[in-house]
Amino acid sequence: MMEVAQTIVDQVLEEVQTTEGPGVENPLGVAEQALQETLAASVIPSEYWSEIVSWISSTGLDIVYLDSHDRIGAWWAAKEVRSMGYTLNFTKSGKVPSEWFPDGAHWEEAEAEARYRLVASWESLVLNGALEKDESL
Numbered sequence: 001m002m003e004v005a006q007t008i009v010d011q012v013l014e015e016v017q018t019t020e021g022p023g024v025e026n027p028l029g030v031a032e033q034a035l036q037e038t039l040a041a042s043v044i045p046s047e048y049w050s051e052i053v054s055w056i057s058s059t060g061l062d063i064v065y066l067d068s069h070d071r072i073g074a075w076w077a078a079k080e081v082r083s084m085g086y087t088l089n090f091t092k093s094g095k096v097p098s099e100w101f102p103d104g105a106h107w108e109e110a111e112a113e114a115r116y117r118l119v120a121s122w123e124s125l126v127l128n129g130a131l132e133k134d135e136s137l
Contacts (some may be wrong), residue, residue: 007034007120008096014070025097026083027066028039028062028063028066031065031068031071032061032062034067034068035053035068035071037042037054037057037068038069038072039052039068039072041064042072042102042103042110043102043103043104043105043106043107043109044102044107044108044110051075052071052075053071055075055078056071056074056075057086058131059074059078061074061090064090065097067096067098068075069097069098069101070071070096071097071102072097072101072102073096073097073098073099073100073101073102073114074090074097074100076100076101076114077097077100077114077118078100078119080100080114081131082134083116085133085134086131086132086133086134087131087134088103088131088132089126089129089132090130091127091130092128092130093121093124093130094124094125094128094130095121095125095130099117099121100114100117101114102114102117102119
């Protein structure tokens with residue numbers, strides 16, 4: 001599991017380091033710009049955008065996940081599991097959060113598809129100890 005995570009990190013770092021252009025000096029800035037572009041191109045309602053950006057920053061995942069789909073997928077999955085009384089430990093999940101990126105022709109379809117993929121992951125999340133009961137809820 002850790003090997004998979006390290007491979008992903010290595011791939012992202014290699015891509016960032018070998019990409020020519022102004023973004024190489026500031027990968028987090030490029031990731032922030034890409035996040036805004038991904039949100040604008042998505043079916044995610046704009047009223048969620050500031051919540052997404054704020055959540056990504058406040059959780060520290062902005063330096064863990066540079067890919068916009070991973071960032072948004074992490075936000076969405078965390079929001080869903082929290083609504084069920086759990087927290088999601090991404091380091092234990094064995095999953096790439098982009099698996100849960102809400103994508104579809106419209107928001108309701110995107111949410112349903114992402115929810116289906118999260119439910120399909122549920123058993124492995126439990127087995128990996130990635131879901132923790134949130135006693136504060």
